[in-house]
Amino acid sequence: MDTLTQATLTQPKIRFATVWLAGCSGCHMSFLDLDEWLIELAQHVDVVYSPVGCDLKEYPKNVDVCLVEGGVANEDNLELLLQVRQRTKILISFGDCAVTANIPAMRNLMGGADLVLKRGYLELADDTRKLPHAPGIVPELLDRVMPVHEVVPVDIFMPGCPPSADRIKATIEPLLTGHKPVMEGRSMIKFG
Amino acid sequence: MSVKTLTIDGKDVAIEEGATILQAAKEAGVAIPTLCHLEGVSDVGACRLCLVEIAGTSKLLPACVTEVAEGMQVQTNTPKLQEYRRMTVELLFSEGNHFCSVCVANGNCELQDVAIQVGMDHTRFPYRFPNRGVDMSHPSFGIDHNRCILCTRCVRVCDEIEGAHVWDVAQRGAGCYIVSGLNQPWGTVDACTSCGKCVDACPTGAIFRKGETTGEKERDRAKLEFLVTAREKHQWIR
Amino acid sequence: MDWNELLEIAEHERSQQKPIRLHCCTSTGCRAANSIAVLNGLRDAVDEAKLGDRVEVVGVGCMGFCSRGPLVQIDPNDDLYEEVKPDEAASIVSTLTGGTTSAIKGDTQHPFFSRQMKVVRQHSGKLDPERIEEYIAVxxxxxxxxxxxxxxxxxxxxxxxxxxxxxxxxxxxxxxxxxxxxxxxxxxxxxxxxxxxxxxxxxxxxxxxxxxxxxxxxxxxxxxxxxxxxxxxxxxxxxxxxxxxxxxxxxxxxxxxxxxxxxxxxxxxxxxxxxxxxxxxxxxxxxxxxxxxxxxxxxxxxxxxxxxxxxxxxxxxxxxxxxxxxxxxxxxxxxxxxxxxxSIGTEKSKGTKIFALTGKIRNNGLIEVPMGITLREIVEEMGGGVPDGDVKAVQTGGPSGGCIPASMLDTPVDYESLMAVGSMMGSGGMVVMDQTTNMVEVAQFYMEFCRGETCGKCIPCRTGTVQLYSMLTKILNGKATKADLDAMEALCYMVKDTSLCGLGMSAPNPVLSTLKYFPEEYRERLQEAIAPTPPVEPTEQHGTATAPELLAQ
Structure with missing residues (x-):
């Protein structure tokens, strides 16, 4: 009997979540690249919130492990992240956008949100030049896109754009048996 | 020529007088991270990654410019040095705009390698996101100042090897940037021989050959149609 | 030129000098306060009073009491006039012939002057710096x-x-x-x-x-x-x-x-x-x-x-x-x-040192004092203390130095003692701070200076100073947490230990010394961190015992 199976028999299931903030969802795609290991993972975890694995719309309480993809770019991202932090034991910054703010943060070079919106919706618009404004529907942009750890404390950093399925597995697998993954070396922490 | 013997991380090394600690470490098979050091051009001791501890002095000394001495005891990887190195690399990442995934040097970048070497999984300093500009005026090359770490390897290789001295550093502090000619677009600098040494010397993707960047990639609009046809009709035609 | 010729020049110069000399400071400080007009006014007044045969007006160098300029001193009787206005020149000249003047008369017996010991500044403010003969004469x-x-x-x-x-x-x-x-x-x-x-x-x-x-x-x-x-x-x-x-x-x-x-x-x-x-x-x-x-x-x-x-x-x-x-x-x-x-000074620090005494203090200016004098003597006696309230700290050594708290004012001014309390002699800046001074702002001010002056060659100084400045700003804005404060301190030591030259090595000193002596001023500005809230209620049906163990690792 391998250790994983043994752990499953002796311990209750881990409440597992993934969230998607400002990112391309590539990290989630890479997560799906885990292929058959996903089935094994499902034996050890309950997926309680995830854009690719669960239909719940509200982030539940008492989550054990959460992968957070994406930077913090708008008010919705911020609100969800604060909730995630308060309800989660181990928060993993999942991919370069979460760890460095990465591509979404390229807009930071232009200055504040107003300048970005002006550029995108007025200056570069082909027709229908109009700033988006739909309170409650379209979330307001934050002035700067931030990596997750600039907003809340993060427990594990998993860089990569996206992190490969192997890296994701190497990060999650030890957690299932109560061990902290070793985030070292090219295979685990190379950016990009 | 006389020989000096010393220890590096406890390993005995003998090397000719006048050699640097970095050369001695290489001889001893001890890897010390560097960024501003480039074999063949002068050393400036600027990146501070190669700082080492030497018994008998409380000052950390750069291995690239410190000469070996008889009986010297060098430590290259103490916890303090490890922490300082990591902080140095974190400061570099927070200083510029290093978006590895869309960088021309991704996978072939000394900054990226050093980050792995020092174990940097994130930077603890807030990113500054300066808008430093890109100069694409040269017919063959481009310089993206956002990716520049001001190691001045391009400056030295152009001055000392090519003898053209196209590059230098302008301004000071956070405003520093690599300047071409008399602060003019690279493409208009007559002194540039287009030899490409600076491209090869650049440890990051700051100076690059044109046509290799993500932004310059040509879109292949027909690709999607090709894939659909391939999947649905099992015909691999374009 | 030989020895005799040198003596001849000196002798000739002394014989040419008039018995009474009106010294008017023409250095930068007094010049900014219009001392050239005073100088011209004095010359006109001497001409008008037809005193030219025994009185001369000399544009001299700095007398030290720069905050009270323009300064005029009468040699040999040593009368000092402060904040002299051009229209007071005539009346000052009239005092030589028994007249009176409304010009403010300085107290040359004040400790600001009497406690000084002039080696370097012996002739400063007494001779015309533009005439070599005057230098040879002394x-x-x-x-x-x-x-x-x-x-x-x-x-x-x-x-x-x-x-x-x-x-x-x-x-x-x-x-x-x-x-x-x-x-x-x-x-x-x-x-x-x-x-x-x-x-x-x-x-x-x-x-x-x-x-x-x-x-x-x-x-x-x-x-x-x-x-x-x-x-x-x-x-x-x-x-x-x-x-x-x-x-x-x-x-x-x-x-x-x-x-x-x-x-x-x-x-x-x-x-x-x-x-x-x-x-x-x-x-x-x-x-x-x-x-x-x-x-x-x-x-x-x-x-x-x-x-x-x-x-x-x-x-x-x-x-x-x-x-x-x-x-x-x-x-x-x-x-x-x-x-x-x-014979002057302390065992290890000999001679005198010039300081630029500034800040929240009554008497601003340049002083030359023997090494070993205490900060208290300089600040309270010579400087006349703080105009309002008490001294809080004294900053020495400029952006490379540190802030010494009032409780340590008895520290003698010598290289080792200042170093031992986390500051340094520096080139001679001495800034006095009173109770209204915000020490975090002081640290931020010096860091802003270093951030702007770092050459940019080495990484710790070029970008460390920028990060330290923004950390200090974050603390001042009340947005920082204890973790930020710790990170700032760690960065201070890193910049100090790894920078290439003295600028970077000493740039964190103003932060470290204020952090050491005034930690409460930093702490009271901190806010609570957004901490992960561990679940209070037991997990419903699932949950794991492993996660908390992990976090404790």
């Missing part, structure tokens, strides 16, 4: 003659060593040792450099010396040249000191004319010429290796030491580089002897 260039004809270079070095003089630029390196090192270096060509790139905020000691007594600096440099075997010297002055540059230029021309600089000085085989190089505004060029690169025409960047300039300096030649005030001490040591000099 014994100028006699020390140079003495070394050339009565001492070997080795004896000069020995004399300086025995005097215990240490570098006045801030580091406090023994001057004699430095001279001996350069003297012993092999090589035909050596150089002497005078560092006049004074840049600490609020510090203007060297400017005052260069403006008030330029020949004193030239003489010191020439003696140094003789001692180490150099025939060429450079004075590096920042461009922001136009008057100092102008007066040094005049002084060099006059000295050359008299054969006191140039070839075969005093008809001896010793040649020594001095050139001026003007800085372009970079603080870092006060760092010796950066200064040398700047003289060479390069970008003013420091380079790693060793090799020290003594081994390989200007154009790769052995180079002696000292501060203005250090050179200004040399003539006095040669004239009056090392033993005399060594």
């Amino acid at each position: 014994g100028g260039y006699q020390a140079l003659h003495k070394v050339l004809y009565e001492m070997t270079p080795a004896q000069v070095v020995e004399e300086i060593s025995r005097s215990g003089l240490r570098g006045r630029g801030g580091g406090g390196y023994p001057t004699g040792l430095k001279w001996a090192t350069v003297a012993k270096m092999p090589g035909e060509q050596k150089y002497v450099i005078c560092n006049g790139d004074e840049g600490d905020p609020g510090a203007f000691m060297d400017r005052s010396v260069m403006e008030s007594d330029p020949h004193l600096v030239l003489e010191g440099m020439a003696i140094a040249g003789y001692a180490i075997g150099a025939n060429h010297g450079y004075i590096y002055v920042r461009a922001e000191y136009p008057l100092a540059i102008e007066r040094l230029q005049k002084a060099i021309q006059q000295a050359k004319k008299y054969g006191l600089l140039g070839s075969q000085i005093f008809d001896s085989p010793f040649d020594f010429k001095i050139d001026i190089r003007i800085g372009a505004g970079a603080f870092v060029c006060g760092e010796e290796t950066a200064l040398i690169q700047s003289i060479e025409g390069g970008r003013g960047n420091p380079r790693p030491r060793p090799p020290y300039p003594a081994q390989s300096g200007l154009w790769g030649c052995p180079t002696l580089i000292n501060n203005v005030e250090t050179y200004a001490n040399i003539a006095a040591i040669i004239n009056q002897g090392a033993d005399w000099y060594a």
